[in-house]
Amino acid sequence: MTATGAAPVDGYDLVIFDLDGVIYLIDRPIPGAVEAVGRLRAGGTSLAYATNNASRRATEVADLLTGMGVPADADEVLTSAAAAAAVLAERLAPGTPVLVVGAEALRAEVRAVGLVPVAEADEKPAAVVQGYGPRVGWVDLAEAAVAVRAGAAWVATNTDRTLPSPRGPLPGNGSLVAALRTALDRDPDVVVGKPQPGLFSTAAARVGAARPLVVGDRLDTDIEGARRAGMDSLLVLTGVSTAADLLAASPAVRPSYVARDLGGLFDPAAVVRLPDVGGTDPARDTSVDPAGADGWRLTGDGDRPRLSGAGATLTALRTLCAAAWSGRSVQGVRPDGDAARTALRELGLPTD
Structure with a gap:
C-alpha cells in the first residue's frame, strides 16, 4: 500500500493518462478503465490523455473514448x-x-x-x-x-x-x-513525443494543475517523461512494461507507484509506493528493508537469492525493487514457500 494508507489519486489535481495499454488495447477498453475514469470525473478531478500514437487526431481519440463509455473532449487529448x-x-x-x-x-x-x-x-x-x-x-x-x-x-x-x-x-x-x-x-x-515532457507540461498548463499524476504502462516513455516533467507517476501492468522490466529499471525510469491496473488509483491495498533508492525527494518513502519488508524477506547472496514470507504480491515486488535498485542481484530469485512461489508467478517472474 502507499506509505500513508491513502490512495495515490488523493491530493492530485490532474490525472494524465496514456491510452494504449492503460485505457484500451487498440480499440478494446481494458477491464476497469471505464469505471476508473468515470469515478475520477464524478469526483471532479481534471483529466487529460497524452498519447504517442500518431494515427488519430484529438477529435478521433475523443470519439473513440466516448464510444467505449469514457466521455472525453478533444481539448483533453494531446497527441504526438x-x-x-x-x-x-x-x-x-x-x-x-x-x-x-x-x-x-x-x-x-x-x-x-x-x-x-x-x-x-x-x-x-x-x-x-x-x-x-x-x-x-x-x-x-x-x-x-x-x-x-x-x-x-x-x-x-x-x-x-x-x-x-x-x-x-x-x-x-x-x-x-x-x-x-x-x-x-x-x-x-x-x-517529439514521450519521453519528452512537452505533452505532460502542456496538459498541466491547460488546466493550471499544480500537482499532476501521470498514469502509464511504459517505463521508457510514460514514466521517464513524467520524471522529466517533474511529475509523480503510476505504472500499471496492463500494457508493455512488466515486473521484470521494473526490477531492471534505471533511476530515470522508476515510477512513484505501481499497480496491476487502474483500480490502484483508489484502493490503497491495490497499489504500492516504490522506494526512491538513492533519490533526493524527502517525500518519497525510502524505508524498505529487503531483509524483511511488508511480510517478505529476501535472503542469500550470489546469483540465486531467496524470497520468503507472505503478504500482498505488490509488496513482494516492492521488496524486490528495493533490493535491485540498491545494487543487489535479484536475478533468478527463488521462492521459499508456497506464498513466495505464488507471488513470483503472479508477477510473471520465474519460480524455479
Whole structure:
C-alpha cells in the first residue's frame, strides 16, 4: 500500500493518462478503465490523455473514448501528431511541403498548421515527419530516405519500439524509425513525443494543475517523461512494461507507484509506493528493508537469492525493487514457500 494508507489519486489535481495499454488495447477498453475514469470525473478531478500514437487526431481519440463509455473532449487529448505538426510550424513557413510517413491523421495535422503534406521526395520537402500508421511500408520509408539524404529535416513523433495489443506487443513507430535509421546511418533530428515532457507540461498548463499524476504502462516513455516533467507517476501492468522490466529499471525510469491496473488509483491495498533508492525527494518513502519488508524477506547472496514470507504480491515486488535498485542481484530469485512461489508467478517472474 502507499506509505500513508491513502490512495495515490488523493491530493492530485490532474490525472494524465496514456491510452494504449492503460485505457484500451487498440480499440478494446481494458477491464476497469471505464469505471476508473468515470469515478475520477464524478469526483471532479481534471483529466487529460497524452498519447504517442500518431494515427488519430484529438477529435478521433475523443470519439473513440466516448464510444467505449469514457466521455472525453478533444481539448483533453494531446497527441504526438499534433505536437510534431506544431514543431514543424515553428520552423517552416506556411505552404512549405512536408513529406509525411504515417496515417491520415498526421497528414491532417500537418495541413492544419498551414504546411503542405506530400508523399514523394521529388516534391522537394523541407522536412520529413514520421509517425505510426498501420499501412506504412517500404515505399514510404524509401521516399523518406531519399528526402532526408537530400537535406530534409527528419522529425519523429515518437520512438516506441512496440505498441500493446490483445495479441501481444506489435511493431510500433520506433521499429519503423529504426529501419530508416539503419538505412540513413543517423538519428532523427527531433523526437517529439514521450519521453519528452512537452505533452505532460502542456496538459498541466491547460488546466493550471499544480500537482499532476501521470498514469502509464511504459517505463521508457510514460514514466521517464513524467520524471522529466517533474511529475509523480503510476505504472500499471496492463500494457508493455512488466515486473521484470521494473526490477531492471534505471533511476530515470522508476515510477512513484505501481499497480496491476487502474483500480490502484483508489484502493490503497491495490497499489504500492516504490522506494526512491538513492533519490533526493524527502517525500518519497525510502524505508524498505529487503531483509524483511511488508511480510517478505529476501535472503542469500550470489546469483540465486531467496524470497520468503507472505503478504500482498505488490509488496513482494516492492521488496524486490528495493533490493535491485540498491545494487543487489535479484536475478533468478527463488521462492521459499508456497506464498513466495505464488507471488513470483503472479508477477510473471520465474519460480524455479
